Amino acid sequence: MKPGAVENEVRDLLRSRAPLARDRDELPDDLRLGPGGLGLDSISLVELLLECERRLGLRDVAGLLEGPPLTVGLLISHLRTPTAR
Amino acid sequence: MSWPRRIFDALEGGLAPLAGRWPRLAFTSAAAAGRLRNRLSRRWPSPEQVQALFPGLEPGAAARVAWRIGGLEARNRLLIDRIRRQGLDPVRPLIQTPEDFRALRPPLVLGFFHVGAVQALSPAVERLPGPVLILRQGLLSTPRPPVRVESTEGDGQRRAAVFRRALAHLAEGGFVVVALDVVPGPGFRVPFLERSIELARGPFALARIAGAPVQPLAARWRGGGVEILTGPALAVEAAPEPKVQEAALAGEAARWLERYLLESPAEMGLGLLRSLLGFAPDGGS
Numbered sequence: 001m002k003p004g005a006v007e008n009e010v011r012d013l014l015r016s017r018a019p020l021a022r023d024r025d026e027l028p029d030d031l032r033l034g035p036g037g038l039g040l041d042s043i044s045l046v047e048l049l050l051e052c053e054r055r056l057g058l059r060d061v062a063g064l065l066e067g068p069p070l071t072v073g074l075l076i077s078h079l080r081t082p083t084a085r
Numbered sequence: 086m087s088w089p090r091r092i093f094d095a096l097e098g099g100l101a102p103l104a105g106r107w108p109r110l111a112f113t114s115a116a117a118a119g120r121l122r123n124r125l126s127r128r129w130p131s132p133e134q135v136q137a138l139f140p141g142l143e144p145g146a147a148a149r150v151a152w153r154i155g156g157l158e159a160r161n162r163l164l165i166d167r168i169r170r171q172g173l174d175p176v177r178p179l180i181q182t183p184e185d186f187r188a189l190r191p192p193l194v195l196g197f198f199h200v201g202a203v204q205a206l207s208p209a210v211e212r213l214p215g216p217v218l219i220l221r222q223g224l225l226s227t228p229r230p231p232v233r234v235e236s237t238e239g240d241g242q243r244r245a246a247v248f249r250r251a252l253a254h255l256a257e258g259g260f261v262v263v264a265l266d267v268v269p270g271p272g273f274r275v276p277f278l279e280r281s282i283e284l285a286r287g288p289f290a291l292a293r294i295a296g297a298p299v300q301p302l303a304a305r306w307r308g309g310g311v312e313i314l315t316g317p318a319l320a321v322e323a324a325p326e327p328k329v330q331e332a333a334l335a336g337e338a339a340r341w342l343e344r345y346l347l348e349s350p351a352e353m354g355l356g357l358l359r360s361l362l363g364f365a366p367d368g369g370s
Contacts, residue, residue, distance in 0.1 A: 034241040042244035042270045043290045046252070050294070065246035 006079045009055060014072065017048050029073025033046065037071070045070070053078060093122045097159060104167050108175055109309025112160050116306065119159025120152040123186040130154055130358050138278055138361055139350050145339050153351035154358070157201070160306055161354070164204050172226045173208045179310045180209050186313050191215040192255040192297040195315070196265040196288050201352045202304040204263070205311040207232075209304060216259040218251055220287075223268055237269045239289075246271050248287060262302065263288045265338050266357070273335040278346070280361050282339055289331035289338075299334060301341045305352055316341045 014021045018038040021027060031037045033045060040048060049062040056079060064070055064078055096118050104111035123129070132148040142150060167175055181184045186209075189195075195213075197206055207228045210217050217232040227234055233254075251261050264285070271286040292299045301316035319341065321333040346353050 034245075040241070042241045042248055043286060045245040046248050047294070049249075062249045065242055065249055070241060077350060 006056070007076050010052070010072070010076050010079065013048065013051060013055070017044060017051070027072050029071060029076070031072045033070045033072065033075070049075075089122075089125060093118060097162060100163055101166050101170075104163055105171065105175065108167070108179060110307070112163060112309040115159040115163040116156035119156040121155075122159065123152045124148075128149075129158075129355055134358065135350065135363060138280075138353070138358065139347070140279075141347075142350070144243065150350045154353060154355065157351060158355055161202060161204065164202065168204060168226045173228060176205060176311075177211075180205055180212075180304075180313065181310055182209055182212050182313045184228070186315055187212060187214060189213060189260070189300070189315065191258050191260050192295060193260050194255070194277025194288055194292045194297050194299045195260055195262045195275070196299050196338060197262065197301040197302045197304075198266045199264065199356050200303060200342070200346065200354050202306050202311045203354070204303065205304040206313070209311075209313045210260070210262050215258050216254065216257070218254040218259055218261050219264040220247060220251060222264075222269060225264055232339075237267075239288075241270065244287075248291065251291055252295055255297050261288075261291060261297075263291070265301075265335075273332045275332070275336045275339040277339045277343055278361065282342075282357075282361070284335045284338060286328075286331055286335070288332065289334040290327070292334065293331055294327045299338065301338060301345075303345065303352070305349070316345070 011027050014027060018040050020038045032039050033048070038068045044063065046062060049064060052075070053059065058079065061078065064075065068074070097115060100111045100115050103114070130151045131145060132151045135151045135154070136142055136144065136147040139147065139150070141269065161183055195210070197203065202349065207219065210219065211228050211232050218236050219228070219232060219234045221234060235250060237244055237247055255261055265288055266282065266284055268283050268285045272283045272287055274281045274283050288299060298318040300318045303309050304313050319334050319337040321330065321337055324330040324333060
């Protein structure tokens with residue numbers, strides 16, 4: 001995958017799934033995906049991560065839900081790590 | 086506190102030790118005391134409240150339904166007291182599960198409402214033929230393994246993590262048991278008894294994403310015991326929008342509950358009755 005492709009894919013996905021993301025020029029790394037950030041509810045969060053798995057051909061991206069509060073940066077950096085592949 | 090209320094509270098308190106030795110007798114007696122309590126107080130529910138929800142009932146029939154709801158509530162109070170004191174062991178022998186319940190096959194989402202003897206569902210689902218995951222906000226007592234319980238309390242990400250584990254459980258060929266009328270996250274407001282009821286989106290989204298059917302589940306008192314029953318798998322036409330499909334399933338679930346309660350109005354618990362009539366929880370005695 002080309003450099004920056006994961007970032008672009010994630011940001012496109014967020015814009016398509018989070019109405020609050022559409023109005024923003026930038027989606028900074030520290031922006032939360034849930035309440036207080038992009039406002040995705042529990043079901044939308046799961047669907048977003050499952051979609052990441054499908055589009056990028058990765059496994060257990062949804063496992064990120066068990067960790068700290070998800071941010072744009074956290075998601076992108078996880079998708080970039082070789083262990084996710 | 087009024088003296089009749091003190092007398093009935095004392096009577097129910099006296100049934101608690103009896104329930105340890107002769108549970109069926111204690112639960113039958115609690116039902117009789119609860120009916121009498123309602124008949125004398127004409128409160129929670131009053132016949133008029135019952136008639137407001139079931140306008141097809143004549144005043145006399147509405148009064149009888151109100152008495153029986155009084156009996157249901159008294160039995161449930163005693164059941165909760167038993168479970169708190171002794172866990173599920175004394176409750177298990179009271180549960181009757183029909184053949185069609187034991188013949189259910191996973192993956193399956195079993196959705197229940199807060200009607201009837203809802204606290205008796207935990208020991209009942211131990212008899213399902215497969216691993217069971219119960220999603221609950223609170224739980225009086227933990228059922229036996231292989232039944233697992235996950236709390237749906239917490240923030241959005243914590244609920245999302247539970248949702249993901251429930252998806253994995255269904256994918257591995259399990260049952261998920263979940264309340265349809267408790268809405269910790271997103272929900273749908275759907276028509277119900279000429280009013281509306283809010284149902285959780287989670288169970289329907291779970292079924293859609295996992296490709297598993299949703300089937301209603303209920304428990305009802307039969308004398309001193311509890312009978313478990315299931316409704317048919319909810320079926321709706323496929324919709325292009327996932328949320329539309331889920332809302333249609335929620336509407337179908339509400340229609341099942343409506344049919345069930347029109348047939349057996351005395352299965353309606355006070356919590357649902359209060360919420361339908363617009364009262365705050367704990368608004369009565």
